[in-house]
Amino acid sequence: MLTSQRKTLILDILRRDGQVIAKTVADDLGLSEDTIRRDLREMAAEKLLKRVHGGALPLSPELPDFSARQSLSSEVKRQLGAYAAGMIRPGQTVFLDGGTTNAEMARHLPRDFSFTVVTHSPTIAGELEHHPTVEVILIGGRLYKHSMVATGAVAMAAISLVRPDIFFLGVTAIHPARGLSTGDFEEAAIKRHIAQCSAETYVLATQEKLDAASPCHILPITAVSGMIVPSDIEEESLAPYRRAEVPIFAV
Amino acid sequence: MLTSQRKTLILDILRRDGQVIAKTVADDLGLSEDTIRRDLREMAAEKLLKRVHGGALPLSPELPDFSARQSLSSEVKRQLGAYAAGMIRPGQTVFLDGGTTNAEMARHLPRDFSFTVVTHSPTIAGELEHHPTVEVILIGGRLYKHSMVATGAVAMAAISLVRPDIFFLGVTAIHPARGLSTGDFEEAAIKRHIAQCSAETYVLATQEKLDAASPCHILPITAVSGMIVPSDIEEESLAPYRRAEVPIFAV
DNA sequence: CAGGAATTTGCACGAAAATGCATTAAATTT
């Protein structure tokens, strides 16, 4: 990646998120923080951004946009997404489910090596338009507009043709006994099928999804290779999952 | 390989990838980096590209990048899109190609009756997320990120399964003798295939696309059921198309 | 056709740029 491209990317992130965290960018790009800090310093000298401790901010803080985005994707989801993105290894094929948490993950995918993303969500695919190294495989089918994912027989058949290394599953509810569930029957079937095609399945869950159940069962809790949850969840809530021997990654 | 050919190739790479790495090109062509660097230096002097450490970038940093183009989608495109959207009848199945003009069309689809949209563009699909009545069929495949459409054998096969009433074709160039063309070979093949599966094909064209030709041929001009063009184009420019007996809708 | 001029290409070498590491300083948190 060329230096000037990196600086452009930093400006893009600044416009998109309303902030730049030096450490985050360095991790995403696989470069040292020194390099990013140097970039920020130079760009601050060029009056392209405002250098602050920890990163940088836009010169003229666009308050409405920033606050709007922050409410859309909470800081918690961003952290979960960034952590999950860090689990990807060069050359792997990962399946990204739809949903806001996975969209956040798509924004933090590593940019310093090549891998393949399979998704049945046009929204996720759209997030990856400017990603420099990822190859995107789009699963087609009848679009279920409520959650914006392709469904139906065509989608099932297309999914059967891939063998992802990791499936990042999005759900609406997780329960120790009742497993993973979601609101739509068709969607549940698709998710189950993706999990069956994938070597590993990880589920990202924010606090409010834990110990809840939705109408349509996807998989038992023991079917996942791991749960990625916020670190501020009390150990007590996690105990039932630990008893089920589900590896838990507290971020 | 002649020097001028090499320079043309460098410009091609620049258009295709949005960047040129001196070392990569030198390796690919089996030449020394010095030679490529010299080329880049000279082309920068001719204002054909922007020289940066490590290679070169397009002059206007965000060249015809898709999302950028989308933001400056002109009033003309909006009108073309709205008119084309008005051609849809209840119950029909229409295929929407990718591209900015069709994205504009997606924003103006009728909302007072039901119909089906088929598309291989996740961007178009995303536009339809909140549309109340449309049914969306997403065509999957390997995502060609430059223009954000699904391509490849999987996409071809999926397209074969639908029989759209109308295909709204997006192109980069239209020429009376050289027909419809676009910049990418794979894309051209996909577009051709969609047209062959569809009962009718309409092409939306702004002024600057007329009487131009791009590298990859899609279809002869006689293969379209109609052209939708801005009304302020002089009759003179349209004459060759009228002679080819292509119905013209001036909006 | 001969011979000189111009162009092209690769190589060498010093300069500049980019990057990471270590160390010290500053800021922030606890």
Added chain:
DNA sequence: AAATTTAATGCATTTTCGTGCAAATTCCTG
């Protein structure tokens, strides 16, 4: 106030750049 995080500076290493130069090729001219 101590501990942790983040910055800045200097330094070393690697990569890339530009220039001069020579060999090879092509072009031009008489």
